[in-house]
Amino acid sequence: MSALRDTILHWIDKRTSDMLRAPRAWGSDEAIEMQVLLLLQFRALALRPSFDNGDPGSLVDAYMEYLTRAYPKHPHQPLHQIVETDRLGFNIANELKQIIQTFTQSMLEENPxxxxxxxxxxxxxxxxxxxxxxxxxxxxxxxxxxxxxxxxxxxxxxxxxxxxxxxxxxxxxxxxxxxxxxxxxxxxxxxxxxxxxxxxxxxxxxxxxxxxxxxxxxxxxxxxxxxxxxxxxxxxxxxxxxxxxxxxxxxxxxxxxxxxxxxxxxxxxxxxxxxxxxxxxxxxxxxSAPSEDYDKTEEVRGIDLDRGLVIVNRKARLPCYVRPEHLQEVTEVGIQAHVRGTLYKPLAGRPFVIVSHIVPTDTEPSAG
Structure with missing residues (x-):
C-alpha cells in the first residue's frame, strides 16, 4: 500500500470517528448520514480504484440493501428517516458505527x-x-x-x-x-x-x-x-x-x-x-547431469544478454551462464577471462557452466 493511500485512509477514519463522537457539530442526522456515505465511498476508492466498475452509485445501492435487511419494517428508507432523532444526534451515530464496521470489513484492498x-x-x-x-x-x-x-x-x-x-x-x-x-x-x-x-x-x-x-x-x-x-x-x-x-x-x-x-x-x-x-x-x-568443478582461463567468443551467458573456448563454444551482477564484468569478445564455477555434462545436450566467478584476466588482481 502506498504512503499516499495510507495517509488517505488514516484521514478518512479519523474524520469519521470525530464526526460520530460529536455528531451535532457536523449537522443534522441527514447531513451526518450523507457525509458518512461519502467517506465510505472515498475509502473504497482508495483501497480499490475499480470498486464501482464504472457505477458510482454501487455503494449507495449496497447501503440501501443493507438497511432494508436490517430494518425490514422500513424498506427503501434512509437511516435518518428510520432512527428517532435526538438532541445530540447519538442515536444515528451509534447506528452508523455498526454500519461502518460492517462495510469496512467487506472493503478488501485491491489484489494487483x-x-x-x-x-x-x-x-x-x-x-x-x-x-x-x-x-x-x-x-x-x-x-x-x-x-x-x-x-x-x-x-x-x-x-x-x-x-x-x-x-x-x-x-x-x-x-x-x-x-x-x-x-x-x-x-x-x-x-x-x-x-x-x-x-x-x-x-x-x-x-x-x-x-x-x-x-x-x-x-x-x-x-x-x-x-x-x-x-x-x-x-x-x-x-x-x-x-x-x-x-x-x-x-x-x-x-x-x-x-x-x-x-x-x-x-x-x-x-x-x-x-x-x-x-x-x-x-x-x-x-539430471553429472558435474565437476570448472576453473579455467578461456577466450570469450560470444555474449548473449538475453540468455545471460558468455560463450568461451574457440573449439567447444562452451556456454557459461553468468549471474546478472557478474555479467557486466565481461563486455567484449576476443579477450581472455578467468572463469570459475560448476561444469554440468547432461547425457543429452551440450555441457554448460554455472559461473560463480568471471573476470577478464587483464583486470583480475594477482594472487600476490
Missing part, C-alpha cells in the same frame, strides 16, 4: 495480481531504501529470462526473434513504491501484455505466456518441499534450460523476496522467489 496481466512485487531488506536501478534491473532480467525460455527452438546466440521481443515488450501500467517506514520497503510493477501491433504474432505471444508459466512453476516448486521428480516437466533439456533462467530471477541487490503473478499466467495468488531458492535450482541441475 488479480486485475493485471502481470504484476511483480519486490520486497527489500528492512531499513534499505529501494534504488530505481534495483527494480528496473530486476524487471529487465525477468524480461530476458522470459525471452530465453520462450525461444525454445532457437539455438543461435544473439538477439531473440522480433516477434518474441515484441511479445515481451510489456506495457508499464503503474509503478508503486512504498518507502521504508519501520517496515521493509516495496516496489510494485503493474504490467500489461506486449504492445499490440498490426502484425501481431499470436504464436509468439503464446510462447511468451508459456515461458512465464514455466518460470513461475519452477518458483512454486522451489518454495515447496517437493523432490525434484515432482517437477511437472519430463523433458530433461527443457527442465535444465528453464531452471537456469529461473535462477536469473532469484532476487539479489538487497531484494529479499520477489512475487510474480497476474491474469496472464493464472496466478491471482503470486509465486514467491527468494534468494535461498537458488540452492533448490542447483539441485535440479545436479539431478
Amino acid at each position: 495480481f488479480q486485475h493485471n496481466d502481470l504484476a511483480i512485487r519486490l520486497v527489500f531488506e528492512k531499513g534499505r531504501t529501494p534504488a530505481t536501478a534495483a527494480f528496473t534491473g530486476y524487471y529487465e532480467e525477468f524480461r530476458r529470462a522470459t525471452r530465453a525460455v520462450a525461444r525454445r527452438v532457437d539455438k543461435a546466440v544473439g538477439r531473440a526473434p522480433k516477434a518474441i521481443e515484441e511479445a515481451t515488450d510489456f506495457t508499464l501500467s503503474d509503478v508503486r513504491v512504498t518507502p521504508k517506514n519501520g517496515a521493509p520497503a516495496e516496489a510494485l510493477l503493474l504490467l500489461g501484455a506486449g504492445v499490440p501491433s498490426e502484425s501481431r504474432d499470436w504464436v509468439a505471444e503464446q510462447a511468451v505466456r508459456s515461458a512465464i508459466v514455466d518460470l513461475v512453476t519452477m518458483g512454486e516448486w522451489a518454495a515447496s518441499e517437493a523432490e525434484v521428480n515432482a517437477l511437472p516437466v519430463d523433458d530433461v533439456e527443457q527442465r535444465s534450460r528453464t531452471t537456469v533462467q529461473a535462477m536469473r530471477i532469484v532476487p539479489r541487490r538487497g531484494i529479499v523476496k520477489a512475487e510474480i503473478g497476474g491474469t496472464l499466467v493464472g496466478r491471482a495468488k503470486p509465486v514467491e522467489f527468494r534468494p535461498e531458492h537458488e540452492r533448490r535450482f542447483l539441485a535440479v541441475l545436479g539431478s
Whole structure:
C-alpha cells in the first residue's frame, strides 16, 4: 500500500470517528448520514480504484440493501428517516458505527495480481531504501529470462526473434513504491501484455505466456518441499534450460523476496522467489547431469544478454551462464577471462557452466 493511500485512509477514519463522537457539530442526522456515505465511498476508492466498475452509485445501492435487511419494517428508507432523532444526534451515530464496521470489513484492498496481466512485487531488506536501478534491473532480467525460455527452438546466440521481443515488450501500467517506514520497503510493477501491433504474432505471444508459466512453476516448486521428480516437466533439456533462467530471477541487490503473478499466467495468488531458492535450482541441475568443478582461463567468443551467458573456448563454444551482477564484468569478445564455477555434462545436450566467478584476466588482481 502506498504512503499516499495510507495517509488517505488514516484521514478518512479519523474524520469519521470525530464526526460520530460529536455528531451535532457536523449537522443534522441527514447531513451526518450523507457525509458518512461519502467517506465510505472515498475509502473504497482508495483501497480499490475499480470498486464501482464504472457505477458510482454501487455503494449507495449496497447501503440501501443493507438497511432494508436490517430494518425490514422500513424498506427503501434512509437511516435518518428510520432512527428517532435526538438532541445530540447519538442515536444515528451509534447506528452508523455498526454500519461502518460492517462495510469496512467487506472493503478488501485491491489484489494487483488479480486485475493485471502481470504484476511483480519486490520486497527489500528492512531499513534499505529501494534504488530505481534495483527494480528496473530486476524487471529487465525477468524480461530476458522470459525471452530465453520462450525461444525454445532457437539455438543461435544473439538477439531473440522480433516477434518474441515484441511479445515481451510489456506495457508499464503503474509503478508503486512504498518507502521504508519501520517496515521493509516495496516496489510494485503493474504490467500489461506486449504492445499490440498490426502484425501481431499470436504464436509468439503464446510462447511468451508459456515461458512465464514455466518460470513461475519452477518458483512454486522451489518454495515447496517437493523432490525434484515432482517437477511437472519430463523433458530433461527443457527442465535444465528453464531452471537456469529461473535462477536469473532469484532476487539479489538487497531484494529479499520477489512475487510474480497476474491474469496472464493464472496466478491471482503470486509465486514467491527468494534468494535461498537458488540452492533448490542447483539441485535440479545436479539431478539430471553429472558435474565437476570448472576453473579455467578461456577466450570469450560470444555474449548473449538475453540468455545471460558468455560463450568461451574457440573449439567447444562452451556456454557459461553468468549471474546478472557478474555479467557486466565481461563486455567484449576476443579477450581472455578467468572463469570459475560448476561444469554440468547432461547425457543429452551440450555441457554448460554455472559461473560463480568471471573476470577478464587483464583486470583480475594477482594472487600476490
